[in-house]
Amino acid sequence: MLGRTDLEAYTTWDFPTQSAGHPDAGDASFNGVTPAGCAANIVRRYTAPGELVVDPMAGSGTIGDVARALGRRAVSFDLAPRRPHILRADARSWPLLAQTAALAVIDSPYSDNVVYSADSRCLGRISCRDARFYEEMEKVASEAHRVLRPGGILGWIIADEYRGGVYTPVGFRLLGLLERRFEPIDTIVLVRHHDRSASPMWEHRARRFNFFLRGFKFLFILRKQVGESGG
Numbered sequence: 001m002l003g004r005t006d007l008e009a010y011t012t013w014d015f016p017t018q019s020a021g022h023p024d025a026g027d028a029s030f031n032g033v034t035p036a037g038c039a040a041n042i043v044r045r046y047t048a049p050g051e052l053v054v055d056p057m058a059g060s061g062t063i064g065d066v067a068r069a070l071g072r073r074a075v076s077f078d079l080a081p082r083r084p085h086i087l088r089a090d091a092r093s094w095p096l097l098a099q100t101a102a103l104a105v106i107d108s109p110y111s112d113n114v115v116y117s118a119d120s121r122c123l124g125r126i127s128c129r130d131a132r133f134y135e136e137m138e139k140v141a142s143e144a145h146r147v148l149r150p151g152g153i154l155g156w157i158i159a160d161e162y163r164g165g166v167y168t169p170v171g172f173r174l175l176g177l178l179e180r181r182f183e184p185i186d187t188i189v190l191v192r193h194h195d196r197s198a199s200p201m202w203e204h205r206a207r208r209f210n211f212f213l214r215g216f217k218f219l220f221i222l223r224k225q226v227g228e229s230g231g
């Protein structure tokens, strides 16, 4: 496997900066930006040059940027496109034909802690404590299943929430619903850096009031089974 010695080999991925290895991918100042190294690892592992990578919640566009830099075709869209090559579309209705993509990578909101746009359809307006959050994410998963080719891979990045003294295991709830359509391949822990809560004041509060700050996000990797078509 010459040329692949720089791929992550373990299930813990820790990239020191957002842009490590891909200085032009995405925008490090965008709230909730995906580490470019995460995108590069999943694109290189699960696609060949020329294959189609889809990012339906593109934000600052990291995943499409990395995919194109690696010689893949990429379609990126978002309710609030921030760059010219990002299309405007809802992640619950992908503007793509069935069974055309090799890989879909989704870095979704995980609760209503960040409002990404004025669009009332933004899924970052729904609390993860609300059952509707999972109903809407299921619609996104259904579109991923329709557009992926059999054997295609879904990577979904999400975090848990601890707010107001209440812990919500968002990741495991999401994985439960993804498993209804996809075969789980693995779960990666993505170490978080530079969060707003990463400060001595919040660390002091976490120890004093006996809670934990969020140190990681999940990257769930799942496969659309061979022999299955859309929907």
Ligand SMILES: C[S@@+](CC[C@H](N)C(=O)[O-])C[C@H]1O[C@@H](n2cnc3c(N)ncnc32)[C@H](O)[C@@H]1O
Pocket (backbone or CB within 6 Å): 026, 027, 030, 031, 032, 033, 034, 035, 056, 057, 058, 059, 060, 061, 062, 063, 077, 078, 079, 080, 089, 090, 091, 092, 107, 108, 109, 116, 117, 121, 122, 123, 124
């Ligand atoms: C965590 S950010 C994505 C970060 C991105 N991967 C990057 O590297 O910049 C989540 C994105 O989901 C988008 N979003 C929320 N609801 C959406 C929907 N219904 N359809 C499409 N995009 C949506 C938001 O506008 C936001 O840009």
